[in-house]
Amino acid sequence: MSVITVRPIPTGELMTGQWQELNTPGGIEAYVQRPAGEPRGAVVVCSELYGVNEYVRGICAELAGLGYLAIAPDYYWRDARRTELGYSAEERDTGMVLMRALGRDQLVADAGEALAFARAEAGGHGVAFLGLSMGGHIAVRAATELRFELAAVFYPGWLLNSGMPLVGPVPPLETAERIAGNGVFVLGFCGDLDHILPPAEWQAAEQRLTEAKVAHELVTYPGARHGFACADRPADHDPASAEDAWQRVRRALAEHL
Template sequence: MSGNAVTAQWVRLGDEEDREGYLVLPQGRDPQGAVIVGGEMFGVPGHARDICRRLAAEGYAALAPNYYWRHVRRAGFGYEEPEYGQAMALMKGLRRDEVLADVAAAHAVAGTYAGSGGTAILGFSLGGHIAMLGATELPFDLVVNYYGGWLLDGGIPLSDPEPPVTKSEAIAANAGFVLGFFGANDFVMSLDEWERVGARLEAAGAAQEQVTYSQAGHGFFNDERPSYYDAEAAQDSWGRTLDALARHVRRG
C-alpha cells in the first residue's frame, strides 16, 4: 500500500436524504479515476473502508455505497452472531430495482470525483454480484468481481428475475474490461458455475480475464477473517486489480 495521505467522509448519493456512500480521496492531488466499491454482505465495515483507503492511496477516488440505507444508516456489521444474521437478513431483502438505482446514484457521484480518469466498479462477494449487475445497465471502464455469487444460476432475491450474467451481452456492451477472481473451493458458487460465467461472457464478446485460485475459497481477500483469508491469492489478485485500474481507468 502506498503511504500517500487520504481523506474520508460520508457523502449523499442522489436525491434520497439517507442514501450515502463512504468516500475516500487522495489528499493534495486530483484523483486519476474513480472506483465504486461494494463490500461483502456486511455493509460498509472496516474492511470495506480499508479497501477504499488503499485505492485512494493509489490515486483513485473510492466510493462505497451503503446498500442497506433503507433499513440501517451507515451499516457496518461484524462477522459473528447476532450481527452475521442481521447482515444476512438485509442481504436477502435487497431487490434488483432498488440496488440498480443505488448504483446509478453512486455512478453519478463517482464521476464527479474521477478527475482525468474513468470509472470502475469493484466488488467482493455480494459486492461482486452488484458490480456485475451494475454493468448490465451502466457504463464502466472496468468491472472487477471478487467471488461474486449467484451470477448465472441465481439463488437470492437480488438475482431475480434474471441473474446478471444471463445478460452477458449487456455487460459486454457496457464494460470496457471485466476482471474476475474466484477460489476453486468457494462454497457460495460452484467451480462449474464460475466456468460457465466465463464462457458466457466470452461468447458475448466481453473483453475479460477470469482468474481461478486452485487452493483458495470464498472470501480469500478478507484478512479480517483468518479462516477465509489466503495471502497468496489476495496479493496476486490485488496486484492484478491495480494493473487493470492503471490500464483501463487511469488516464495519461
C-alpha cells in the first residue's frame, strides 16, 4: 500500500510503531510512529470509523518516513480497545455501532490529550491533525476548540448538520470563527461523487469557511467517491486523485509545520 510518495527507507532506519498510553494510566491509547531522527513536527492521524487499522498505521509509517512523529489515537477506547476493522459490510456495521457511541465532549477531550502529547514530541515544530472521513470531522471539530497549525481532512462528514452524538447540537462549521481564532489552516479533499458529503454541502462548507475568514483550501476531484484516497478500498480508490491529494498534504505539512 502506498498513500504518500516518499523516499525509500533503508532497513532499520525507521522505528517500529507501537501502542502507548498518552497520559492517564488506563486512559486513551494511541499508535505512535517515530521518525529516525529529530522530528520535523507531529501529525495526529484521526481514523475512519474502521479504527486504527493497517491503512491508518501505513499512513503513520509513511509520515514518519517524511520525518514527522505520527500519532493515531484510539477514539473508541472507552468501548473497545485498539479497534482494527477491515472494509467488509459486516465490519462497517461494527464500526457504525462504535461511532454512534462517541460523544462530542469525549472527542474534544481525547483530541486535546493527543495534541498535548504531539506538542511535547514535535521537537519545537508545529502540529497537524490529519483526518479521514469520521476522522476528518474530528479534526475540524478539534480546530474549533484547540490551537494547532493545520487540519488536513479527507471527505469529512457532518460539518454543517447534526443528528449524531459525536457532532453534538452544534455542527463544527457553525462556529467556524473559532477555527480562524485558533489559527488553523484547513486543507480539505472531496470527490464530486461522494454520497456522504455531496457537492452542495461541500460548497456550503467552502462558503462558511470564507465567511468566517478561515485560511483554507478545499479541493474537489471529478469522478472521485467517498474513500477515494484508500487503496485498500478498490471499489472507491481513485489513484490519480489520491496521489494529487497526498502531494498537497506533503506540501502543506512542510509549509505549516
